[in-house]
Amino acid sequence: MAFPPETSNPETSESGRARVDPISAQPYFHRTESRIAVAGHPIHAMLVTFPIALTMCTLGADGFYWWTGDSFWARAALWASGMAFLFGLAAGLAGTVELLLVPGIRARAASWTHFILAVMLLSILGANWGYRLTGYEEAVLPWGLLLSALAAGFTAVTGWHGGKLVFDYQIGTSRNGKG
Template identity: 80%
Template sequence: MTSVSEKSRASTQDNTLVDPISAHPAFNRTESQIAIAGHPIHAMLVAFPIALAMCTLGADGFYWWTGDVFWARAALWASGMAFLLGVAAGVSGTIELLMVRGIRIRAASWTHFVLAVMLLSILGANWGYRLSGYEQAVLPWGIMLSLFAAGFTGLTGWHGGKLVFDYHIGTSPTGRD
């Protein structure tokens, strides 16, 4: 009696194992479908929440250092915009993930997606915590949330960069639309 693995191994001509994911016809179709003039919207939007998450941490640090209320208020606005623009970037990225089979088929895409959703929850918590009193919120919990958000932004961004640079997700193979 022949086992299933022996049948699949025997099905290839040179008896080499074939990765079923990379053998899928849609594996290399990773061009962005949500784009303006060939420029992926998700890639254009993610820069803003990344920068604003880091600005929130910076403003918290300056408030801690100077005690100037301006920095606490700046952190409130930066954290709020990081969350709101992160949601916009997340919506475009989610649509891209669900529409493009070459993106959806990769496990690394789902890792980035899960990390991004977790990051959005951290950004939202950071903003929500500050809404009831932005000056009192900074120390100690606001700055801790900002540190956590900054670290998670780096982790999520690293995985997103890996998708672009290693797998060419969201890029055009011809360099044009």
């Protein structure tokens, strides 16, 4: 491609040398297949559905408790928040191992953003569950409900970043369907 003398080539720097993307220049940049998988299905992707659903269930149960005053919903929120945290730990362990073992995942800044958001989300889920362990009915209003809303918001943002890694960069997928 020829450029007129008055127009600079976007592929070269001011010194005339070709610019190279430091990330894509890494030899393992395109190695992003899951290493923690069962029959080609990434375990992290399978596990994250549980804490996502349980976080939303916790928020829903808090809302129903606020609306009805029925202690069943406060108890359901206690269990949902605890299971969201525990399944989140399992999903986080699988995701962390993927991050550390797969060079193409480690090389991307977006992977680290998702990791940091996920760790922050786990701390919120743990705080929400721990707060409810002191007395699940008294914990719902107002702080339990606020922690649940914060956790739901963080889940949405963290999940969006994780989905972006999968759909835009094919992170943690398998090309051949075999583990």
